Every structure is written in C-alpha cells, then in structure tokens.
Amino acid sequence: MPGPGAFLFGEEEKKHVLEVLESGYLSRYGKDEDKNFKQKVYTLESEFAKKIGVQHCVAVNSGTSALIASLKALDIGAGDEVLVPGYTFIASISSIISAGATPVLTEIDESLTVDPDDLENKITGKTKVVMPVHMLGNPCDMDEIMKIARKHNLFVIEDCCQAVGGGYKGERLGSIGDMGGFSFNIYKVINAGDGGMITTNNRQLYERAFAYHDQGHKPLRKGVEIGERTIVGVNMRMNELTGAFLLGQLSKLDTILDLLREKKKIFKELLSSGDIKDMSFRKINDPEECATLLTIQFPEAGIAEKVAKALRTKTLSGSGWHVYNNMEQILQWRDSSGKRPFSKNMLPKTDDILSRSINLSVGVVDPGIGADFGINILTDNKEIEKKAEEFIRLVKGVL
Ligand SMILES: *Cc1c(COP(=O)(O)O)cnc(C)c1O
Numbered sequence: 001m002p003g004p005g006a007f008l009f010g011e012e013e014k015k016h017v018l019e020v021l022e023s024g025y026l027s028r029y030g031k032d033e034d035k036n037f038k039q040k041v042y043t044l045e046s047e048f049a050k051k052i053g054v055q056h057c058v059a060v061n062s063g064t065s066a067l068i069a070s071l072k073a074l075d076i077g078a079g080d081e082v083l084v085p086g087y088t089f090i091a092s093i094s095s096i097i098s099a100g101a102t103p104v105l106t107e108i109d110e111s112l113t114v115d116p117d118d119l120e121n122k123i124t125g126k127t128k129v130v131m132p133v134h135m136l137g138n139p140c141d142m143d144e145i146m147k148i149a150r151k152h153n154l155f156v157i158e159d160c161c162q163a164v165g166g167g168y169k170g171e172r173l174g175s176i177g178d179m180g181g182f183s184f185n186i187y188k189v190i191n192a193g194d195g196g197m198i199t200t201n202n203r204q205l206y207e208r209a210f211a212y213h214d215q216g217h218k219p220l221r222k223g224v225e226i227g228e229r230t231i232v233g234v235n236m237r238m239n240e241l242t243g244a245f246l247l248g249q250l251s252k253l254d255t256i257l258d259l260l261r262e263k264k265k266i267f268k269e270l271l272s273s274g275d276i277k278d279m280s281f282r283k284i285n286d287p288e289e290c291a292t293l294l295t296i297q298f299p300e301a302g303i304a305e306k307v308a309k310a311l312r313t314k315t316l317s318g319s320g321w322h323v324y325n326n327m328e329q330i331l332q333w334r335d336s337s338g339k340r341p342f343s344k345n346m347l348p349k350t351d352d353i354l355s356r357s358i359n360l361s362v363g364v365v366d367p368g369i370g371a372d373f374g375i376n377i378l379t380d381n382k383e384i385e386k387k388a389e390e391f392i393r394l395v396k397g398v399l
Pocket residue numbers: 062063064065088089091092133159161162182183184185194195196
C-alpha cells in the first residue's frame with residue numbers, strides 16, 4: 001500500500017497531466033516561446049523551492065538519483081567516506097557506493113535517526129559528508145549534526161526522501177544542510193510512482209547537480225551547448241508527465257500533512273489511554289515532524305516480539321531493506337582495497353533499539369517496513385477508535 005499522497009489522487013493531477021498530453025511536449029525542454037509548452041518540470045522546481053524555502057531545485061527521476069547527483073555535485077568519489085545511519089532505506093547507502101565513495105555506518109538513537117554522539121566518533125581523515133536521514137518522517141537532531149559537521153568541515157546532505165514537507169525549528173527539512181534529496185516513489189508523502197528532487201541554497205552546487213543530472217549541461221539548457229559542458233554527467237531527467245502529476249500532489253502537500261498529524265494525534269492519544277505497561281513512543285525531535293508511521297517501543301526485545309506477533313507484524317529488526325543487517329548485497333560489498341567494511345550486528349545500539357520497536361501505520365501501510373497494523377490518513381475517527389481498542393485488547397492479551 002502506498003504513502004499518504006496516493007489517498008488523495010484526483011482532479012488536480014488529472015488536469016496537469018492532460019495539459020501535457022494536449023501540448024505534445026513530453027520532455028522538460030521545449031520551445032519556451034510556444035504557449036502550448038507548459039513547462040511543468042520547471043514550474044515544479046520553482047514551486048518546490050518556494051515550499052521548502054531554498055534558492056534552487058533540480059527535479060530528477062528518483063530519490064536515489066537525487067542523492068547520487070548531490071554527492072557528485074560535492075565532488076565526492078573514490079577514497080571519500082560518507083557517514084550514514086545503519087537504519088535507513090537501502091538507497092541512502094547504495095547511492096554512496098554508486099558515487100564511488102565508501103559508506104560508514106553510524107548508530108541511531110531512540111528517535112530512529114542518527115545518533116549524534118556516534119556520528120562524531122566515526123569521523124576519520126577521509127570523512128567528507130554526513131548524510132542524516134529523516135527516518136520515517138522524524139527530523140534528525142539537526143542542531144547537533146550541523147554543529148559537528150561545521151566543526152569538522154564536513155558537507156551535509158539531508159536525506160529527506162521519507163520527510164517531504166517536514167520541518168525542524170521553523171525551517172523545512174532539505175533547507176538546513178548543504179543539499180537535500182527527496183523521493184516521490186509510491187511510499188512517500190507525495191508521489192508520482194517515481195521521481196526525485198534536489199534542494200540547495202548554493203548556486204555552484206545547483207549548477208553541478210544540474211550538470212550531473214543532464215550530461216554536463218548548464219541549468220535549463222537551450223540546445224546542446226557544444227564546448228560548454230562543465231562535467232561528465234548522466235541522464236536523470238524528470239519528464240513533463242511526472243512533473244505535471246507532482247504539481248497536483250504538491251498543491252495538496254499541506255492538506256496531506258495536516259491530515260497525517262491530526263489522525264496520528266488521535267490514534268496516539270487513544271493508544272496511550274490504554275496504559276500499556278512499559279510502552280513508549282519513539283522520541284520525536286521536532287513537533288513539525290511528518291512521521292508516516294507511529295513507532296512504539298518496549299524495554300525488552302522479548303516483550304516487543306510478543307506484541308508484534310499479537311498484531312501480526314514484526315519488530316523493526318525484521319523490517320526488510322531498512323536495516324543494514326538485512327541488506328545482503330551491502331554486507332557482501334567490497335571496497336577498492338578488497339575489504340568488506342560491513343558485517344552483521346556491527347551496530348549494537350541500533351540492533352537493540354530496532355529489536356524493541358514496532359511500527360504502526362498512520363500514513364504508509366507497508367509490510368516491508370513492518371507496518372501491517374494501523375490506520376491511514378482517510379480512516380474516520382470511529383474506525384480509529386476501533387483500531388485502538390483492538391490494539392489495546394491484543395497487546396494486553398499477551399503482556
Ligand atoms: C525512498 C528512499 C530513497 C530513495 O528513493 P527512490 O525514489 O526510491 O530512489 C532514499 N532514501 C530513503 C531514506 C528513502 O526512504
């Protein structure tokens with residue numbers, strides 16, 4: 001089941017997409033002077049920049065592409081280390097490997113986002129970038145992370161793929177670090193099946209990210225610019241149909257976030273009223289969070305396992321491609337010296353927290369992240385009450 005945006009697909013998306021079909025222009029590049037050319041990708045970039053509060057955006061074909069192009073914009077490659085948490089979607093880690101650099105896994109804390117203390121411990125002479133992941137829509141402790149990054153002269157790429165529209169201390173996620181990477185795949189806050197976005201306030205980084213995403217060209221190229229291409233790039237372009245669909249979704253982002261927060265608050269309060277022994281909720285780093293899952297935690301793995309079983313779901317240790325322990329291709333990966341930097345159970349704090357945590361759905365209903373039980377943004381309040389009663393009955397039955 002997809003993310004919250006999919007529950008509100010409707011007329012706006014249809015209108016934008018039909019305009020593109022009628023225009024005949026499917027590429028992001030067209031004749032600007034032709035009024036038929038609707039410039040959807042270009043418009044999406046400027047509206048997204050406004051929404052997030054940054055100077056520049058580059059639309060790309062996926063969140064993975066957004067992260068790779070950001071790393072390339074920062075000139076990261078062979079011999080460089082990038083700090084990334086061991087609890088994240090696999091793409092955060094695979095993008096670093098694809099850029100030619102070496103990921104270094106860091107622990108998470110009770111917020112399920114990067115543990116700033118461990119982050120500082122893992123810095124070496126080769127570290128160039130910190131990639132905090134706003135995991136499951138919870139903003140990272142950005143004050144601490146930015147302090148550490150500035151102290152050690154490191155770049156920050158915020159992985160905002162699971163946190164479109166979330167905020168931290170009054171600023172939108174993706175506007176705090178040097179660069180931000182967003183995803184619009186079907187599990188995300190808003191989606192178009194696939195798609196991504198890069199955000200930055202730095203003109204030079206924007207130009208380099210744009211060039212990487214389109215064969216080295218300067219931003220918003222006109223023609224082929226022979227002799228003027230700046231770097232070796234690839235093709236990660238977004239097309240007009242995706243841009244159009246996303247303009248429809250973007251216009252609903254704040255409504256989606258309001259619904260998500262409202263339903264989650266009701267569900268959370270009802271679950272709390274059950275007075276379930278030793279149950280707590282994960283630490284949320286800022287009230288402007290956009291968590292698409294509600295995470296509950298217990299003091300011991302054994303208790304969490306019993307609860308998960310009662311709910312017919314899993315603890316986060318078993319939540320597939322979001323836990324380094326379950327990423328077989330990452331565990332097998334060898335760096336340029338032939339070494340395997342990763343091994344099972346190399347992050348004891350992360351392993352412990354994940355073994356005691358369970359995700360309940362509130363916006364994303366996805367067994368892959370362990371969320372089989374819960375509600376969505378359109379569940380009516382009576383249904384939420386019923387779900388909460390069911391939860392309390394099932395959990396009390398096994399504790
Ligand atoms: C979804 C996701 C990505 C990658 O996004 P795609 O659009 O699927 O390439 C990267 N990082 C995180 C944390 C994600 O959740």
